[in-house]
Amino acid sequence: MRHIISILIENESGALSRVAGLFSARGYNIESLTVAPTEDASLSRMTVVTSGSDEIIEQITKQLNKLIDVVKLIDISESSHIERELMLIKVRALDGAREEIVRLADIFRGKIIDVTPSSYVIEVTGEKSKLDAFVQTLPTDAIIEVVRSGTTGILRGERGLHV
């Protein structure tokens, strides 16, 4: 099962490597990991997407909680939540293909944010599955470069992860 673990962690040098090191040392999967400071400069918010049996996920959350720098965490995939990922994708766009690519981008609510005579950069956000689908839709020989941010997420409603 895929899980999205949101972590509030002290914004200290080395904190990221403690989390990343924990996953590699204990052989846990990481699908993606994102991290950035929050409105409180002393805290970073990290989102780890991982997978494993219930037992493994339980161990992952317990082991993360044991890290001294981890202030709080929550497995947001256990509750109603929203997840988003940002993708920037550079495609070859020549003559006849240009129209078609714009149409596809529209369908996926993508924005074209850079244009040259032979290429576009398209920005798409959404759940991982939507981004996967968009990549699938494009002709493979059109793709020059794909950059994805990894998943971040937040709980629905008033409940949240804060100190």
Add this chain to the structure above:
Amino acid sequence: MDLSGAEIVVQCLKDEGVEYIFGYPGGAVLHIYDALFKQDDVKHILVRHEQGATHAADGYARSTGKPGVVLVTSGPGATNAVTGIATAYMDSIPLVVLTGQVPLPVIGSDAFQEADIVGITRPCVKHNFLVKDVTKLAETIKKAFYIATTGRPGPVLVDIPKDITDPRIKVPYEYPRSVSIRSYNPHLKGHRWQIKKAADLLLSARRPMIYSGGGVILGNAAEQLTELTRLLNFPITNTLMGLGGYPATDRQFVGMLGMHGTYEANMAMHDCDVLLAVGARFDDRVTGKIKEFCPGAKIIHIDIDPASISKTVRVDIPIVGEVGGVLADLIEVLRASERQQDRDALSAWWDQIDRWRSMECLRYDRNSTLIKPQFVVEQLYEATGGKAYVTSDVGQHQMWAAQFYHFDYPRRWINSGGLGTMGFGLPAAIGVKLAHPEAEVACITGEASIQMCIQELATALQYRTPIKIVNLNNGYMGMVRQWQEFSYESRYSHSYLETIPDFVKLAEAYGHVGLRIEKPAEVRPALEEALRLKDRTVFLDFQTDPTENVYPMIEAGKAHHEMRLAPGVAAERELA
């Protein structure tokens, strides 16, 4: 009061009440050594290798419950300490390790004797810090002691760049009386309702078993554990790390469990219907084949670390909390309960356990003309009245020490269980002796292990820490040889030590007494002689049977009821 960083380090140690610091100097810590030189409160023990410093501090910590403190220089000094840090980490021992680092401005430039020790030790410390501001130094050291000694204990490393300790830069000093860390709140008190459920389950047991571990020692809860066990009249087994948590000479104690545990302990584990696990972590040496671990049992687990619970074995009633408090609460609930124990079932269970016991699984050949290692440990036990502090190294001798020295008191058995670090025994014994100068301290070791930190014999002389080194010299890495005998058709690949030094001369060269013992009849007199030499370290080199194996043994992948017994014991069982 304005102090330099170096003075702050020393003043913090004083304010923390540190008696001893185990260390080795070098460029990056010279300012700190200069500050140490100018005072007498904190006594510095100069080891001969940084690994020895960590093990000595570790022995001090295990035998007292106080944190062990280490000071080493940057680069090679710090990397040499890593094995000792990992050893402490695996057994949850509180250490504060101070390492020198290159000056802040040159960190990351491959400066002379630079090593990223914070990065290197990250997976084997409870926490670590790099100090970047001298005004944060005292607070960081306070945090290090706080984290190392609370919750599930463990080593904490503080990396101190040389410019932070510059004697010319003075800042106001005040040692924080307490610290709070918003992200660290060790869970202390057990959940009342869980304790109530546990009490009910314990009282309903027909074939109960208590399995306790290092957490009882670390949490100073031997008294509560003993009271509970007696109250319930349950059989109890200890892990290797838990020995001494319950008196080994008591009738209710069925010996150690696990790979080299007793027949009765392992059989009782296999057949029990309620298992109370106390401060133990279901290590693979203990559980054997996980799928067949305690197949019919409901399990209660008391542990301070939630991550220890249901890690390898699912438990039915988890209780997170400090073991002493939880046991006290449990005793109170049990005493108040109206529920009656099934006394008939219990007595039938004890009959069964006594039948297993009557197998005498630890028997060995007492008529051998060779010195049996078990005999040496037995004689040491008797000669010291069972009251010595015993450290050990790693191998067969470690298992025999655990099986044949019956520990009635906590913190007397000092060994590396989790990491299994050869070289631990001698430096650890020095740390123990410093903490308990009046007590008898023995190091049970093997000719391979002792050579891994042999240089600490010099430390033992310098600080007059008379210890008795009991070398069970079988000429082999016996534990390795045993596995090769059982699993590799006796192909003894590189487990034979062809050039063993003359330990008597070696001991003498270091200024100690050396004795070589070749016959069983000489064993006891040699031990008595060594004990008589109160103020000398004595190296007793016992030439033991090179072919002896440790029994019983649960081989890899086997379950508790599938023990391999000593040939003599097994033959008798066939006949019966």
